[in-house]
Amino acid sequence: MPTRMYPQELSALRPDHELPPVDSSDGLSVSEMIRVVRTRRSIVLLTFVVAVGLSVVYALFATRKYEGTGRLDIDPNRSSATSLSDTLAQTLGDTQASTRVQTEMAVMQSDTVLLRVAKRLDLPHRAPFNSIKSFRQHPPPPGSFDLSFRQQDDLLAKMKDNIKVSVSTGTTLVEVHFTSPDPLTAAEVPNAIVDAYIEQDLGASSAGEARVAAWLASEMRDLRAQAAEAQTKLAEFQRENNVIGIDESQNILVDRLRLLNQQLTDAEADRIVKESLYRVAQTHDPKLLANLSQGATLQILRAQQVDVQNQYHQVESKYGPGYPRVRELNDQLQKINADINTETGSIERRFEEEYLSSKKSEGDLRVNFQREEQAFYKLNEGAAQFAMLRHDATSTRDLYDALQYKLKEAGISETLKSTMIRIIDNARQPAIPVQPKVPMVLAIGLFLGVFGGVGLALGVDALDDTIRSSMDVESVTHLPVLAAVPHISFTQPNKLSAKAALEKPAAFIPETLPVLSNRESVAAEAYRQLRTSVLLSLLDSPPRVILVSSAHAAEGKSMTCANYAAALALRGSSVLLIDADLRRGSLHHFFNIAKKPGLTNALSGTLLIDDFPRPIAALPNLAVLPTGNRPPNPSEVLSSNRMSEFLKECLKSFDYIIVDSAPILPVDDSHSLAVRADAVILIGRAGFTRRRAIMRVKQLLGRTTSKMIGLVVNDVDMRIETYYVYGGRYSYRYEYSYQTDAE
Numbered sequence: 001m002p003t004r005m006y007p008q009e010l011s012a013l014r015p016d017h018e019l020p021p022v023d024s025s026d027g028l029s030v031s032e033m034i035r036v037v038r039t040r041r042s043i044v045l046l047t048f049v050v051a052v053g054l055s056v057v058y059a060l061f062a063t064r065k066y067e068g069t070g071r072l073d074i075d076p077n078r079s080s081a082t083s084l085s086d087t088l089a090q091t092l093g094d095t096q097a098s099t100r101v102q103t104e105m106a107v108m109q110s111d112t113v114l115l116r117v118a119k120r121l122d123l124p125h126r127a128p129f130n131s132i133k134s135f136r137q138h139p140p141p142p143g144s145f146d147l148s149f150r151q152q153d154d155l156l157a158k159m160k161d162n163i164k165v166s167v168s169t170g171t172t173l174v175e176v177h178f179t180s181p182d183p184l185t186a187a188e189v190p191n192a193i194v195d196a197y198i199e200q201d202l203g204a205s206s207a208g209e210a211r212v213a214a215w216l217a218s219e220m221r222d223l224r225a226q227a228a229e230a231q232t233k234l235a236e237f238q239r240e241n242n243v244i245g246i247d248e249s250q251n252i253l254v255d256r257l258r259l260l261n262q263q264l265t266d267a268e269a270d271r272i273v274k275e276s277l278y279r280v281a282q283t284h285d286p287k288l289l290a291n292l293s294q295g296a297t298l299q300i301l302r303a304q305q306v307d308v309q310n311q312y313h314q315v316e317s318k319y320g321p322g323y324p325r326v327r328e329l330n331d332q333l334q335k336i337n338a339d340i341n342t343e344t345g346s347i348e349r350r351f352e353e354e355y356l357s358s359k360k361s362e363g364d365l366r367v368n369f370q371r372e373e374q375a376f377y378k379l380n381e382g383a384a385q386f387a388m389l390r391h392d393a394t395s396t397r398d399l400y401d402a403l404q405y406k407l408k409e410a411g412i413s414e415t416l417k418s419t420m421i422r423i424i425d426n427a428r429q430p431a432i433p434v435q436p437k438v439p440m441v442l443a444i445g446l447f448l449g450v451f452g453g454v455g456l457a458l459g460v461d462a463l464d465d466t467i468r469s470s471m472d473v474e475s476v477t478h479l480p481v482l483a484a485v486p487h488i489s490f491t492q493p494n495k496l497s498a499k500a501a502l503e504k505p506a507a508f509i510p511e512t513l514p515v516l517s518n519r520e521s522v523a524a525e526a527y528r529q530l531r532t533s534v535l536l537s538l539l540d541s542p543p544r545v546i547l548v549s550s551a552h553a554a555e556g557k558s559m560t561c562a563n564y565a566a567a568l569a570l571r572g573s574s575v576l577l578i579d580a581d582l583r584r585g586s587l588h589h590f591f592n593i594a595k596k597p598g599l600t601n602a603l604s605g606t607l608l609i610d611d612f613p614r615p616i617a618a619l620p621n622l623a624v625l626p627t628g629n630r631p632p633n634p635s636e637v638l639s640s641n642r643m644s645e646f647l648k649e650c651l652k653s654f655d656y657i658i659v660d661s662a663p664i665l666p667v668d669d670s671h672s673l674a675v676r677a678d679a680v681i682l683i684g685r686a687g688f689t690r691r692r693a694i695m696r697v698k699q700l701l702g703r704t705t706s707k708m709i710g711l712v713v714n715d716v717d718m719r720i721e722t723y724y725v726y727g728g729r730y731s732y733r734y735e736y737s738y739q740t741d742a743e
Contacts, residue, residue, distance in 0.1 A: 020279045033472065038456055043457045044454060044456075047453030051452055053445075054444050059436055064436075065433055067186055068178050069427055070186035072422060074104050097621045099299060099300060102167075103299055104174070105167065109163060109165055114156055114163075115152065117189060118145070121192055123185075125140070132154045135154070153313060157314055162179045163177070163178055164176075173424065176193050183429050183431070186427075198421055219272065227396035230392035230396050257373065260369040264362065264366055265395045266396050269398075269401060276716045277354070278352050278355040306333050308336055423626060468686050468687060469717075479708065480711075481712070485560065485713065486522050486716055488514060489557065510558065510615075512590045513590070514563065515570070524720060527563040528567050530560070531564060533710065544655065544678055545651070546656065546659065546680075547659045547674050550664070550675070551683075551690075552664050553663050557663070557683040558586045558590060569622035572621070574653070574654045576625065577622065579599065582638070583667065591616070593615045598625055599625050600627065601628045601629065602625060602646060613625070643673075659673055660730075664697050665693060675705055680701060681711070683711070686713055688715070694711070
């Protein structure tokens with residue numbers, strides 16, 4: 001029967017029997033991914049079922065959470081507050097609105113506001129806060145808010161985990177969200193936060209004004225007394241000295257004194273204002289200094305301080321003080337505090353410099369005034385004394401009027417500032433939970449199921465060290481693959497006695513030989529390809545003694561030997577198939593012949609070549625020599641000179657000798673036979689044989705003079721090997737074990 005040659009066969013015709021390395025740097029192709037998914041479909045399916053199942057369970061049994069939302073408008077530009085001076089009047093105007101809104105959002109989430117909310121709503125005695133560990137261990141008395149520091153921290157952390165404050169893009173509209181398993185709590189907390197924030201803002205904004213107003217009130221009491229005393233002295237001087245006016249010659253001097261008096265009055269008023277600012281700065285209150293300072297730096301630093309403090313308490317309550325993030329936040333908080341101290345110090349120094357400068361200006365004007373006053377006194381002692389008294393009375397009265405105006409101005413600033421906050425919507429009790437989001441949970445489950453399963457399959461496949469196709473073998477060994485045999489199935493033959501073997505029908509063809517029983521199958525074509533590849537592997541001297549071995553047992557070595565020998569016999573050549581696996585031979589099962597007599601009998605001279613069994617009547621030129629009696633030392637028998645002489649004798653009667661040897665890695669039986677053979681064929685099994693095992697066999701045989709001409713890969717998925725699906729699929733069950741048959 002003529003044989004057909006395929007491109008795969010041509011790889012065996014290279015003179016050096018080697019292939020160039022396969023470049024696998026292109027990555028994983030789509031076809032390869034499809035192949036992996038088909039091969040590992042059980043992993044993909046299991047991962048998909050688990051992911052979807054977990055998402056369904058979570059969607060069904062997760063705690064329902066409701067979200068309440070309150071809205072308010074914080075618009076600093078809407079405030080028309082006046083203050084103590086031009087500096088104070090520009091405090092809000094110079095601060096960017098967005099920065100101020102961010103600061104106020106941080107204030108809403110501050111510990112002071114949240115503790116006020118918790119106390120007002122009695123949250124320690126309401127779910128889910130009463131389930132906090134510290135509250136379960138030491139529950140506070142009913143109606144009491146007497147909490148330990150640990151309980152306060154736990155309560156604040158729980159609240160902050162469920163609070164979200166955001167601002168709508170492009171607006172000053174701030175939304176306060178709170179999630180809770182209780183819809184009533186979800187609605188009450190945002191409303192309480194807004195109320196507590198407004199109270200906090202009003203209290204903080206009025207604190208600075210109250211301090212300045214108190215100091216001004218005390219100063220004004222002294223000024224009022226001084227003004228009354230100066231006016232009394234002036235009246236007494238006029239009455240005692242009958243002073244009604246001054247001479248016209250004194251008008252120039254009087255004008256100069258009047259001008260200096262006005263400048264001194266303004267300087268003194270300015271000094272008092274600057275002194276009040278400096279005294280306030282000495283309190284080192286960052287919030288008060290932020291209101292007094294024109295720059296936004298302190299406002300920004302205070303916002304960062306509040307934000308970092310919130311993060312610090314959240315992380316510390318969740319992970320403890322030793323957590324790296326806690327230390328990082330603590331360092332950041334210390335740096336911000338240092339920056340705030342630096343900024344407050346800078347503001348204090350600026351106010352001090354302004355105060356000292358104003359004081360110096362006042363002093364200089366006072367010196368000038370006194371000098372002119374002395375000159376006027378010398379000119380007219382009576383007029384000078386009169387002018388001095390009138391100056392004291394006038395300046396004191398003017399200063400008192402100026403401070404009285406500033407005091408009234410400070411009194412109304414608190415009311416004007418409160419107009420920047422306006423409640424838009426109070427939070428309402430929600431009817432529909434926001435968590436869990438069932439469609440999203442199911443979508444995530446589907447996504448993780450599909451992509452997680454595929455990824456897991458790809459990962460398992462990447463860790464799989466077994467060969468899968470001829471391309472894998474060639475890329476590892478750089479040796480040609482002589483044939484790729486598909487999966488073959490057949491009923492495991494029963495062990496036959498010698499008598500039963502002689503009684504089988506003459507036309508009997510074992511189903512283990514698809515090369516005879518199903519000649520149009522893919523398996524038969526693969527064995528014919530093996531026959532052609534081996535015959536053409538060494539054109540000058542075709543191999544006659546061919547050793548077939550494998551790295552381990554159960555890789556289809558005997559199956560390959562039987563079909564390869566039958567393929568050679570079909571070509572018309574006389575073939576001897578020897579089962580040299582004296583420990584666990586199995587060729588007698590494939591041909592349904594008796595195990596004894598066999599090779600050991602032939603070596604001892606009790607079995608002649610003419611008496612070798614010929615199990616298939618259709619192939620009288622195929623002789624099969626089973627193992628025979630098991631010797632106590634198989635390795636010594638196979639490496640003996642008698643074995644070498646026996647092979648030479650058989651070559652006189654047969655064209656080809658196929659030797660089915662023991663696996664190479666478990667035992668040493670095959671090494672001596674490999675040296676005596678003209679060619680060595682290594683068998684591998686897809687999905688079973690490891691690449692390291694093949695490389696180890698190649699390394700061991702490379703140390704000898706054996707000629708390894710290529711490999712045969714059994715149990716190959718032809719969809720991977722040939723990129724399309726063949727018909728006539730076989731199934732053949734290999735069992736991995738290598739144990740000595742009991743006699």
